[in-house]
Amino acid sequence: MRDFVDPAGIEVIAPNFKRRHSGVTSTVLRLLPIQARTIRIAAAGPRLPADIPRIRLRDLLTMSRSGPGGSGTPRIWHARRNTEMLGGLLLRTLLRKRLRLLFTSAAQRRHSRYTRWLIRQMDAVVATSSRSGAFLEVPHRVILHGVDTDLFSPAPDRAALRREMGLDPGAFLIGCFGRLRPQKGTDLLTEALIAVLPARPDVQALFMGGVTPDQAAFVEGLKARVRAAGLKDRIRFLPEDRGWDIARWYRVLDLYVTAPRVEGFGLTPLEAMACGVPVIASRAGAFEDIIADGRTGRLIPAGDGPALAEALAEALDDRDMLARWAAAARPHVLAHHRIEAEAEALNALYRDLIGR
Numbered sequence: 001m002r003d004f005v006d007p008a009g010i011e012v013i014a015p016n017f018k019r020r021h022s023g024v025t026s027t028v029l030r031l032l033p034i035q036a037r038t039i040r041i042a043a044a045g046p047r048l049p050a051d052i053p054r055i056r057l058r059d060l061l062t063m064s065r066s067g068p069g070g071s072g073t074p075r076i077w078h079a080r081r082n083t084e085m086l087g088g089l090l091l092r093t094l095l096r097k098r099l100r101l102l103f104t105s106a107a108q109r110r111h112s113r114y115t116r117w118l119i120r121q122m123d124a125v126v127a128t129s130s131r132s133g134a135f136l137e138v139p140h141r142v143i144l145h146g147v148d149t150d151l152f153s154p155a156p157d158r159a160a161l162r163r164e165m166g167l168d169p170g171a172f173l174i175g176c177f178g179r180l181r182p183q184k185g186t187d188l189l190t191e192a193l194i195a196v197l198p199a200r201p202d203v204q205a206l207f208m209g210g211v212t213p214d215q216a217a218f219v220e221g222l223k224a225r226v227r228a229a230g231l232k233d234r235i236r237f238l239p240e241d242r243g244w245d246i247a248r249w250y251r252v253l254d255l256y257v258t259a260p261r262v263e264g265f266g267l268t269p270l271e272a273m274a275c276g277v278p279v280i281a282s283r284a285g286a287f288e289d290i291i292a293d294g295r296t297g298r299l300i301p302a303g304d305g306p307a308l309a310e311a312l313a314e315a316l317d318d319r320d321m322l323a324r325w326a327a328a329a330r331p332h333v334l335a336h337h338r339i340e341a342e343a344e345a346l347n348a349l350y351r352d353l354i355g356r
Contacts, residue, residue, distance in 0.1 A: 129286030278325030
């Protein structure tokens with residue numbers, strides 16, 4: 001267990017003010033230990049795990065005005081939410097803390113007037129994809145998310161892993177992981193699977209993810225559609241893996257499919273490709289930036305159910321093409337989307353801001 005660190009020695013503060021675990025929280029928690037290898041960074045917020053560098057929230061008020069470089073040296077305040085941008089502004093204006101304010105935007109919609117005002121107060125802005133950058137009205141740079149390619153890696157023996165997990169070692173297995181809801185296109189994929197699986201008896205599919213109470217009826221409706229089609233043993237809805245060992249679920253797949261109507265960034269295709277699994281995905285989130293269309297998978301229009309079914313049928317009927325996609329998937333992630341590259345790009349930006 002790691003104790004709280006002394007803010008006097010911290011160059012970069014990564015606030016995480018939201019109590020509930022979210023995608024933004026995951027971003028902070030997975031990046032920060034890697035960033036901490038080469039820069040003095042700490043998180044600040046409630047309910048942070050003890051194994052990452054962190055400072056107490058009250059220390060934000062009492063910490064020295066300047067950073068560890070001496071009088072006048074700024075610290076970096078890296079916000080990812082409105083509340084965190086506001087917190088940095090208050091610390092700088094009311095308590096006279098020497099801060100350079102940085103904001104990362106993942107939103108793919110026009111920001112509210114209030115958010116646009118906050119963004120204009122920042123010293124630098126990062127977009128997590130070219131699509132999210134298109135909604136920013138200020139200069140910015142795009143830094144794509146990356147994945148841990150040691151954690152997400154192919155299985156040495158896929159058939160053995162399937163047997164260990166109680167899965168059919170001889171089936172062609174499709175997976176889709178994440179919360180089950182209309183926004184994620186769960187219904188579009190369910191309907192596409194119902195359309196293409198009857199003529200392809202070796203194919204099975206797994207949905208796995210959390211279901212919030214307000215989406216329970218939606219998911220039950222999908223399960224009823226699957227039962228009515230006689231496919232309940234081939235299209236399965238599994239509960240979220242509470243062991244957080246999601247990598248093993250990617251490793252057993254032959255194909256990963258995700259078809260959200262709307263997405264913030266969307267790490268699951270990268271995680272799948274890092275495990276050597278090809279991907280079919282909608283043109284949402286950052287998918288156009290991270291999937292090499294026709295080389296590591298296929299991109300289809302967001303919200304287009306027939307196009308999804310067509311792409312799925314084409315892939316299932318051309319296993320040689322799928323094998324080429326699979327062979328290219330992990331090298332593509334290693335070359336362009338390692339989490340270490342994301343961490344270093346952010347650290348380089350921090351150093352640039354401190355040096356100004």
